[in-house]
Amino acid sequence: MDFATSEHGGDDRTPGPGPERGTGPVPVALTGARFHGDPAALYRELRREHGEVVPVLLDGDVPAWLVLGYRELHQVTSDPELFSRDSGLWNQWPNIPADWPLLPVISREQPSILGSVGERHRRRAALLGEALEAVDAFTLRRHAERFADELLDAVCGAGTADLVAQYAALLPVRVLAYLFGFPEEQGPDLVAALTDILDGQGRARAAEARLTAAMTRLVAERRERPADDVVSRLLANASAQGFSVEEVTHDVMVMLAAGHQPTTDWIGNSLRLMLTDERFAASLFGGRSSVAEAMNEVLWEDAPIQNAAGRWLSRDTRLGGRALRAGDLVLLGLQGANSDPRVRTHGSALTGGNNAHFSFGHGEHRCPFPAREIAEVIARTGIEVVLDRLPDLDLAVPEETLVRRPSPWLRGLVELPVRFSPSPAVGGR
Template sequence: MTPSDAVPLGGPRFQTEPARLYREMRRDHGAVVPVLLDGDIPAWLVLGYRELHQVTGDPVLFSRDSDLWNQWENIPDGWPLLPMIGHKQPSILYTVGERHRQRAAMIGNALEAVDPFELRRHAERFADELIDALCTTGEADLIAQYAMLLPVRVLARLYGFPDEDGPGLVTALNDMIDGRERALAGQSHLAGSMARLIADRRGEPADDVVSRMLADDSGFTDDEITQDLMVMTAAGHQPTADWIGNSLRLMLTDDRFAASLFGGRHSVAEAMNEVLWEDTPTQNVAGRWATRDTHLGGRPVRAGDLLLLGLQGANSDPQVRTDASELTGGNSAHFSFGHGEHSCPFPAQEIAEVIARTGIEVVLDRLPDIDLAVPAEALARRPSPWLRGLTRLPVRFTPVPAR
């Protein structure tokens, strides 16, 4: 039964004032909030830091198996959140138990073997190419012309794609994210490209992520690996692009980071970490499903109920945020990469950090007098409760020649 005080998980406040909205939810409902998804589908949003730690740390009670959901009979074809929640999808997101651990090990080992110096070189090269395309103009949108183009180019190179395939993969992935009429075409292009790369590497292995995944002896099919590569690409691209955009916004609007705009670099890492605490790209995640009746944060959770992971809400939980400066000053105990066995693999976190930091540093190196081209309050966010990022970041700078 849906509580009468359930909160619709949508609306402009997720775009304009999410921090205040999460505070009000916590004040009015506690650490576990009854919410309504599209079509008035009920779920629980876990905002408490300790409660979220409990949910993500107990995969037996709170499973990743979406087949457990007690609402499937109420979900219509074409429901807008199906791509996010999924049903009977053969990817790592929805496998559980020993098979999930094998799958996570395959991905983690393949990513861990990435040469960090090679990763940095690729990120610098692609970042420089993108800056070359805009540096002579004196103005740019660092979201559309930079942040949304960089991460997938680097990831594609690490996976084993030739550089000439990169622009097509960028277009396909951004079409999928856009979620409109081009989304299916983008998904088809990405899946076909992954399948072709896997077939190529079956016949001719190389020193890349895909070849290492294929070399794993756990018996995964090509279709399973294709699905995992698509998940890895989507999960690695958009949040990293938003991490770049949100960090640049912070550095361009907050006087504490002004020194970094004039040759300093120490504050880049501080700005990036503060974003993960205060403005994390992945705000909420679906989800976990209760395997039996239980209680969480004083709420009666029934078997098959969906729990949404309120990552940003937990990061700002006043029960643990006694001193904001202490927590943001290098502390990485945030939930921005998840927690538990279904969290983002540590090698993937490291790759995302290198891409984001390199992307930010190249902007500051190449465009040293960069400044916002609009008032800070005019910067618009994506109207989503799930992923938080800027729609545009207009900047101006003194034109410089391409390298």
């Protein structure tokens, strides 16, 4: 991929020699402390230097384009024909080694819904939406409260806790596992597997194998003995639509992984905001009116999914003044688009509970609406139960010492140490 050589500011930029030749704007490595320290400042810097479409380098110096502009990202996500989800179009495949660390995210053959395109994708997404939409909201909240109480029972007598490792990182997957039909005793192992996969270290492959085996067993059981759960509903409709058992298995794995970590970070980032911003102090002392506002502000300012891959150009085009070539990889800069000054010039974009952020994506490949509702119920319930059970909650360390996960993709806290008055366990409710 060649990157533009002219300075930002005009629409006459044309492809020039690549960065390896020492000319043109230097691509930005999509790694490093800047992405998890102060990404807002980084996105402002990238806009000044490169504009709304930024040349970046992934692991192994693999080139791509990062779209930061709100309008440009809307264009990308609204045109699945030009900006395709078909990774087979990628012009960099000859340069990708077999052990490339991003292959779990960007693979040539993706058996899940992430790799489907066109009408087949639309039918597949509809099946997932129908299976999730049947989840009863009252039942969902009741079980989210029950699991939240169980987790807090384990720490409430100590007077201190890490609300990431001991709470937020455990709650979403426990609820989702119940909705999908897993036995409750499998919840802890699913949490451990997803944690190891996210870490991407030596245990990741073994954890992925454990998760696949558990999901395969569950799907096989539900084929034999259907129940009132997401997997059973999905299986009942998938065969009639021409989708295989293997496709269902991979889709449920994607739903579990995609639903767990972003919801975990939504809880953690929202609690951090409420503990450090005096605008939300009332909520910490028995009020609830600000919980939804804090959660919405996080989606605008501190989104759990900062950047996402990806789209591939089906033909040459121009975007944000850049000349992109067929087969180029385009990354979705969700947080960058949310902070685009062109849509934030007339006061805060948060006014009136504005939900026009990109945190759930946009277009036909966005997060399905029922999945968004489930994530919101889990996150809001998790936050409210904390505030109910630990009413004098306070941050146990200076705010500036809180550490973020070192990732340009997902933004969340490594830990959230808090202190509170010890209280007795409630034993579920």
